[in-house]
Amino acid sequence: MRRKLIAALAVAALAVAGCAGPQNTGTGASGSSALNIYLYQEPAGLFGPLAPSSGPDNQVMSLLHEGLLGVDPDYELQPRLAESYEVSPDARTFTFKLREGLKWSDGKPFTSKDVLFTYKLLADPRSTSATAGNYTAVEGVADFVAGKADEISGFSAPDDTTFVMKAAAPNFGLAALVGTAAIVPEHVLGDVPVESVAENEYFRAPKVTVGPYTFVEYRTNQYVHVTANPEYRSPAKIKDVFLKPMTSDAATAQLGNGGIDIASYSPTDLETVGGFGNVSTQEKPGAGFVRIALNQSKPYFSDVRVRQAFLYAVDREQIVKTVLAGKGEVRLSDFDKDDAPEGLETYAADPDKAKQLLTQAGWDFNRTVNLQWVQGQRDRDATVTIVQNQLAAVGVKVKLVNIQAAQISKTYDEKSYDMTLYGGGNYAVDASSVNYITACALRYPAGGNINFFCDPQLDDLMARANATTDEAERKSLYSQAALRENSQADLFWLYSPFGLWGVNDRVQGFEAPGSQDAGFWDPASWSIAG
Incomplete structure (x- = not known):
């Protein structure tokens, strides 16, 4: 065999x-x-860095690129273009000291002006930056976006090797949120109008890199x-x-x-x-997860009972055991396992409960919903078929739609999709990173909340957790946030696969x-x- x-x-x-x-x-x-x-x-x-996140x-x-910081294989932030960085005791001022003598690949010197240019570009919605929402917490960004200021007061480059970022309010996770952004060359892109910069050939052929x-x-x-x-x-x-x-x-x-x-x-x-x-194998627990986004801009997915029903309908333990051969874990929340508290609802497979919730929510059992995914990864290909069959068993008709990776963002732009299976993300560095895919203000295209979920109570818990430097208080608030997010079933969590890499x-x-x-x-x- x-x-x-x-x-x-x-x-x-x-x-x-x-x-x-x-x-x-x-x-x-x-x-x-x-x-x-x-x-x-x-x-x-x-x-x-302007385009929506895409794994490949x-x-x-x-x-090709580097940020001020990077995430190492143990999911720890490490200096890259920066030699070091400091966070003020009130978690509002972030000071990065750059490595000296850095150069772009064309020999031009790399300085803090490149960082200042990049961060201003990423914070400006006119650039079509997919991460512009991440920068709304920076001092002066609101006035800049509203046209009340020409510069962003929270960004400064006091000398060639220093970059300073100031938050409008205490924001402990800001360094993790934006510190890894790829820096691009001002001397190549600085004269390009901000409204058209995303169309510049540089982003399809970045021949000048650091x-x-x-x-x-x-x-x-x-x-x-x-x-x-x-x-x-x-x-x-x-x-x-x-x-x-x-x-x-x-x-x-x-x-x-x-x-x-x-x-x-x-x-x-x-x-x-x-x-x-x-060939040798390297195995590592992942920091992200595979999930299905249910488009909550569509009324039939806005009812939490429907989202919960979908979770109960699918035997995710079976997927991990059979499709992943045990090399993964069922995901119960957006939060990394180390940040998740006890008491999360497991949504263990229960078809009867799924049917009951769908009936209570008034689900139209004649409706057919599309599940789109990019074909080619064996685990995902098998998973969509299992999901289709097990949802069918509780009366939900699902049509599978194979889509090219380059087409997915268009379905987000148009809010036209029903369900999309995707994976990735890194939620192990800091729990604040979950905000990027849950916050009301970061619904696509402002951020990574592509399922258009919104829960002000969750937003409040996340904001309070990120505003304190007290480790015990942060942990307590993030635990409350995880419990809230788990109960709201913002995403159809599937599994956290282990990374299996064959290396010659x-x-x-x-x-x-x-x-x-x-x-x-x-x-x-x-x-x-x-």
Whole structure:
């Protein structure tokens, strides 16, 4: 049976060989071969901080760009472009000291003016920044957006290596919320009108970067090619990296035959990957989760009983056991497991209760709702079918709609979708990050609340928790917020998958992220043996 599976995977690999881009050829910084990395989806091709978050685009960006801070494999904030940072005792002033001598890939000096330019751009809704809502807590942003001020008083660059950010009110989590934003070059984009900057070619071909790599080309359905930035503070040890979108089956096959060096893979392929003699597995609990957003701008999803019914209808434990082979956990809340209190409703599978709640809510059992997802990841492909079947068992008709990653944001813009399955996020760094996907003020496009959920009571608890530096009080308030959010079923939580990464033994220094859609950590330190 195992031989048949490996043979089938080999066929899948051959099927994409014609469009997979370069194999392990080419010379690296020390005579090394090029590195080939699997991308779990086709990128949208917007490699900058203005666009809505996209897992594959973010993975490409993690090689090209850097922020003041980064999140390490243990989910801790670490200085990157900043050498250090301080938070004032009242949690209102954040002072970042930049590394000295940094340069852009074109040799121009990197200074705090680039940071000031980027943060102002990201805070300005006219730029179509998908994260503009994150900056509303900064002093002066409200007046700037309202046209009452030309500058943002809460941003300043007192010298070339210092950037200061001030919050309008105590905001302990602000550094975690915005500190990782990718910084872009003022000398390239500074003269572009803010209303049209998002359309600038730079974001599709960022050839001037401050990260370890710079952009070469993107060939749709083939690869994204990046090359080492010679001006990076610690030049990358591998010259060329190719990031290749393909199905998970094809990626696993190419992992076995050497066409791919680094790939996330499905738990159902554990035995197969274990049989590859030159591949090691790195496993890590994830900081995000896979979920289904129910579009609450549509009246039939605005009733909390409907959202609760959907959770009761689906046996998520079964999904973890069968689809993930136990390599994951059922998710009960947006909050990370370490931040979640006892007493959360588990919504264990109970079809009878699901039917009862749907009836009480007046659900129209003749209605058909669409569930959209991007096909190609084995766990998600299997999950949508299970969800469809188990919702059907309680009388909910679901039509599955396969959609391209680049089309998803349009359905958010138009509020046209019913349900969408997606994953990712990092909610382990600081509990305040949950606000980005729950806050009324951060409903898309102002933020990541793509399901258009709104609960002022939850917003109040989150704001109070984030306003105090007292650790015990923060924990208590976030526990209350988690209980509230869990009871409101803002999202159709599914599971937190463990990150499973197959790494060719010739690759040294790679540290696996917690999920297939997370950015990569410190790629400049990777090397290839031999």
